[in-house]
Amino acid sequence: MTREFNFDGLIGPTHNYAGLSYGNVASTTHRNQPSHPRAAAIQGLEKMKHVSDLGIGQCVLPPLRRPRLEFLRELGFTGSDAQVIDQAYRSRPELLVVCFSASNMWTANAATVSPSADCGEGRLHLTPANLSSTLHRSIEHASTTRNLRAIFGSEEHFVVHDPLASLPALADEGAANHTRLCADHGGAGLEVFVYGADWMSHDSAAPKKFPARQTLLASQAIARRHGVSPSRVLFARQNPDAIDAGVFHNDVISVGNQNVLLCHELAMFQQQQQLKRLKLTFEALFDSPLYVIEFSRHEISLQDAVESYFFNSQLVTRPDGRMSLICPVECQENEAARRCTERILEEANPIDDIAFLDLRQSMNNGGGPACLRLRIVMTEAQQAAMKQGVVLTEELYMRLKAWINSNYRERLSPDDLRDPNLIDESFRAIEELAGILDLPVNALLDEH
Ligand code: SUG
Numbered sequence: 001m002t003r004e005f006n007f008d009g010l011i012g013p014t015h016n017y018a019g020l021s022y023g024n025v026a027s028t029t030h031r032n033q034p035s036h037p038r039a040a041a042i043q044g045l046e047k048m049k050h051v052s053d054l055g056i057g058q059c060v061l062p063p064l065r066r067p068r069l070e071f072l073r074e075l076g077f078t079g080s081d082a083q084v085i086d087q088a089y090r091s092r093p094e095l096l097v098v099c100f101s102a103s104n105m106w107t108a109n110a111a112t113v114s115p116s117a118d119c120g121e122g123r124l125h126l127t128p129a130n131l132s133s134t135l136h137r138s139i140e141h142a143s144t145t146r147n148l149r150a151i152f153g154s155e156e157h158f159v160v161h162d163p164l165a166s167l168p169a170l171a172d173e174g175a176a177n178h179t180r181l182c183a184d185h186g187g188a189g190l191e192v193f194v195y196g197a198d199w200m201s202h203d204s205a206a207p208k209k210f211p212a213r214q215t216l217l218a219s220q221a222i223a224r225r226h227g228v229s230p231s232r233v234l235f236a237r238q239n240p241d242a243i244d245a246g247v248f249h250n251d252v253i254s255v256g257n258q259n260v261l262l263c264h265e266l267a268m269f270q271q272q273q274q275l276k277r278l279k280l281t282f283e284a285l286f287d288s289p290l291y292v293i294e295f296s297r298h299e300i301s302l303q304d305a306v307e308s309y310f311f312n313s314q315l316v317t318r319p320d321g322r323m324s325l326i327c328p329v330e331c332q333e334n335e336a337a338r339r340c341t342e343r344i345l346e347e348a349n350p351i352d353d354i355a356f357l358d359l360r361q362s363m364n365n366g367g368g369p370a371c372l373r374l375r376i377v378m379t380e381a382q383q384a385a386m387k388q389g390v391v392l393t394e395e396l397y398m399r400l401k402a403w404i405n406s407n408y409r410e411r412l413s414p415d416d417l418r419d420p421n422l423i424d425e426s427f428r429a430i431e432e433l434a435g436i437l438d439l440p441v442n443a444l445l446d447e448h
Contacts, residue, residue, distance in 0.1 A: 001186070001380060002117075002186035002377060002378065002379045002380065003185065003377070003383065004056070004057060004185050004316075004317070004375055004376070004377045005056075005057035005058065005375070005376050005377075005378060006048075006056065006057065006059070006314070006316070006373040006374070006375055007059045007060070007061050007107055007110075007373060007374045007375075007390075008044060008047065008048045008051075008058070008059070008060060008061065008107060008372050008373045008374075009044070009061045009063065009104060009105040009107035009110070009372060009373075010041060010044065010045070010060055010061065010062060010063050010105070010400070010433070011037070011040045011041040011043075011044045011063065011102060011361070011362065012041075012064070012066055012102035012104070012105060013037050013041075013063070013066075013407060013408050013422075013425065013426045014037065014066045014067065014100045014101070014412070014417070014422065014426055015035050015036075015040045015041070015105070015361065015412070016035045016037075016097070016100060016102070016412050016414070016417065017031060017032065017033045017034075017035050017365060018031065018032070018094075018097035018098075018100070018136070019031025019032065020097065020098065020101060020103070020134060020135070020136045021134055021136075021248070021365075021366060022210065022211065023209075023210030023211055023213075023246065024248050024365075024366035025306055025366070026363060026364055026365060026366035027365050027366045029364075030364040030365065032414050033364070034411050034413040034414075035361065035411070035412045036361055036410060036411055036412075037102075037361075037408045037409055037410075037412055038404060038408035038409065038410050039361055040361030040362060041404040041408055042401065042404055043357075043358055043359050043360070043361055043362065044105065044362065044372055045401060045404065046358075047326070047357050047359060047369060047372065048060065048397070049392070049397050050326065050355060051314070051316065051326070051373075052392050054316065054318050055318055055319040056316050056317075056318065056319075057383075057391075058391075059376075059390045059391050059392060060392055060437065061107050061110065061151075061374070062147060062430070062433055062437060062439065062444050063102060063104060063105060063433075064104040064144065064147075064446070065143070065426070065427060065430050065444065065445050065446050066099065066100055066101065066102060066426055067085075067100045067417075067422075067423060068099045068139055068446075069081055069084055069085070069099060069423075071095075071099045071139050072084050072085075072088050072095060072096070075095065081420060081423055082420040085417075085418060086418070089417075089418050096417060097136070097417060098135055098139070099139070100417050101136040101137075103136055103137050103140065103365075104137075105362065105367065105372060106176075106362075106367045106371040106372060107372065107373060107374040108174060108176040108251055108370055108371045108372070108373060108374055109129055109131060109137070109173050109174045109175070109176050109371070110129065110140075110144050110148070110175075110374050111126045111128045111129055111144070111148060111374060112126070112127050112129065112172070112174050112222050112226075113125070113126050113374065113375065113376050114180075114191060114226040114227075114228055115180070115185075115376075115377035116157075116379060116382070117187055117188045117189065117377075118180075118188050118189050118191060118226070118229075118232060119226050119227045119228060120228075120229070121227060123156075123158060123159050124152070124157060124158050124159070124376070124377075124378065124382055125158075125159045125161065125225070125226035125227065126148055126152065126159070126160045126161065126376075127161045127163065127164070127172070127174075127222050127225065128141050128144045128145040128148060128160070128161070128162075128163045129141065129144075129163060129172045129173050129174030130163040130165070130170065130171070130172050130218075131172070131173060131174075132166040132167065132168065132170070132172070133171045133173065133211060138166060141163040141166075142446075143446050145160060145162065145163060146443050146446065147439070147443060147444070148160045149443075150387065150439050150440055150444075151386055151387045151390055151439070152385075152387075154385040154386070156385070157381060157382045157385040157386075158382070158385070158386075161225055164218055164221055164222070168199070168215075169215055169217050169218075170215060170217055170221065171197070171213055171214060171215050171218060172214060172218040172222065173249055174374075175251075175374055175375065176249035176250065176251045176371065177193060177194045177196075177214040177219070177238075177249060177250045177251070178191065178192070178193055178194070178219075178222075179191075179192045179194070179250075179254070179255070179256035179261070180192070180375075180377075181256050181257075181261065181282060181290065182258055182259075182286070183258070183288060184258070185258070185317070186379075187286075188229075188232060189232065190233075190281060190282055190285055190286075191228055191233050191234070192233075192234045192235075192236060192256070192278065193219035193220075193223060193234070193235050194214070194235075194237070194238050194267075194268065195212070195215055195216040195218070195219045195235065195236075195238065196212025196213060196214050196215075196237070196238045196240070197212035197214070197215045197216070198215070198216045198237070199215045199216065205237060205240050205269055206240060207240040207241075207243035207244045208240070208244055209243075209244040210243050210244055210248065211243075211248075212238065212240070212243055213248055214238075214249075214250075216235060216237075220235065231285075232285065234277065234278060236268045236269070236274045236278075237268060237269035237270075238250055238253075238267070238268065239253075239267060239271070241266060242266050242267060245302035245303065245306060246302075246306040247267075247302070247305070247306060248366070249371075251311070251312055251370050251371065252305070252309065252311060252312050252366075252368075253266070253302075253305060253311045254267040254268075254311055255312070255314070255315045255370055256315070257315040257316060257317060258323075258350075259282070259288065259290055259350070260290075260293065260315065260323060260349060260350055260351065261278070261290060261291070261292050261293070262293045262295075262311065262313075262315065262344075263292070263293075263294055263295070263311065264294070264295050264300065264302070264305055264311060265294055265295065265296050265297060266297060266302060275292055275294070278290065278292075279292065291349050291350065293347070293349060295343075299336065299339065299340060299343070300336040300337060301336065304336040305337075307330065307334060308328070308330045308331045308333075308334035308336070308337035309327075309331070309363060309368035309369075310331050310334070310337040310340055310341075312328070312368030312369060312371060313325050313326055313327040313328070313331070313368070313369055313370065314326040314369040314370050315351070317350075321350075322350055322351075322352050322353070323351045323352070323353075324351070324352075324353040324354070324355065325341070325344065325354045325355070326355050326357060326369045327341060327354060327355065327356050327357070327369065328356070328357065328358075328359050328360075328363055328369055329356045329357060329358045329359070329360070330363060331356060332356045341354050357369065387437075387438065387439060388438070389436075389437045389438030389439060390437050396437075399436050400436065403429070403432060407425065407428070407429035407432065408429070409422075409425070427445065430444050430445055431444070431445060
């Protein structure tokens with residue numbers, strides 16, 4: 001049976017708050033606060049377990065090796081690893097934190113995925129995101145591509161493209177700006193790409209305060225290279241006011257799954273026209289209605305949406321065909337967001353189960369439940385062709401828990417990033433993880 005799998009990024013041993021993402025309010029608010037890598041990784045793992053217990057396919061993506069000292073060496077810092085760290089700290093501390101960032105945990109930004117049913121020649125297509133909008137995330141794509149190729153190595157079933165060139169005109173943030181709607185996971189879908197910048201024309205709808213991270217040019221290129229029929233693709237623009245309120249990715253303001261789209265009224269530019277187009281296209285393709293659950297600014301302001309991350313909840317279909325919504329615990333604490341969850345349960349729609357999970361460590365960097373997962377719909381043959389060690393079983397869950405508890409620090413303060421012992425600890429953890437996930441150690445350690 002064709003199934004959707006959620007590939008969650010394991011939160012890495014150097015998880016810290018460096019305030020690196022301008023336009024991401026949580027990231028800048030928590031700058032320089034101590035982090036708790038062990039608790040962070042356990043919170044992420046418990047979310048995976050929750051999804052898996054719902055009967056939904058759950059897999060694990062390994063964290064990228066950090067620190068990435070090659071980055072500092074490329075910028076001219078020399079000597080032993082400890083010397084490189086020391087020099088960087090003394091002259092440009094903001095570069096040191098870049099190479100320690102565990103931002104690759106947010107795998108919604110790892111790649112854009114088109115299941116084979118959508119792609120002309122019958123293989124599943126993935127394009128790793130270049131993440132060129134932020135310095136600390138622009139160093140992810142080469143290693144992400146390598147890991148994806150290690151997992152989806154069968155060229156008969158999968159195509160892992162090269163990322164788009166790292167240029168402002170082609171800035172790409174992956175599945176965080178891509179929603180696939182469909183009648184059922186096995187059939188062809190409707191791929192909705194949401195972009196924040198239209199690089200090729202005079203841009204009157206650009207945000208004024210914060211940067212837009214996805215360009216139309218990048219979204220179009222991905223749809224084209226994946227071979228998705230133009231009749232099954234829609235491009236919509238993000239509302240610039242939302243970006244300026246801290247909605248740096250579209251998945252912070254809307255979430256879709258199969259025939260349901262949950263969104264804020266200010267998610268898209270000229271939203272009512274866009275929704276009309278979306279509903280008509282969906283109905284024409286699938287001969288059934290699209291449930292749009294739209295929330296007004298009076299029900300939940302943009303500020304409450306960004307604070308609670310209500311729209312970054314994970315919306316998943318259980319084996320019984322009904323849907324579950326997995327919200328961050330902040331949605332229980334924020335009154336507006338809590339009322340939105342109540343409205344969902346009161347109305348007639350496919351969602352009948354809502355859970356609130358504690359993901360505070362990730363949330364403090366602007367990463368909620370949906371940021372932590374990349375959805376990949378696979379046929380039975382594709383499920384058999386991918387590396388099996390990444391599938392979350394009860395046994396893998398137990399092993400990962402033990403691995404986290406024995407390898408991760410309880411607490412990291414900004415000064416701890418100068419401790420050379422942290423390098424060895426993190427590398428050793430990744431090496432051990434390669435064995436647990438049965439992935440090539442040189443790929444995970446990023447060695448040639
Ligand atoms: O790219 N935060 C990430 C959060 C990504 C959330 N992903 C989705 N919405 N899909 C980002 O802004 C913060 C890192 C720091 O400040 O240390 C960071 O990279």
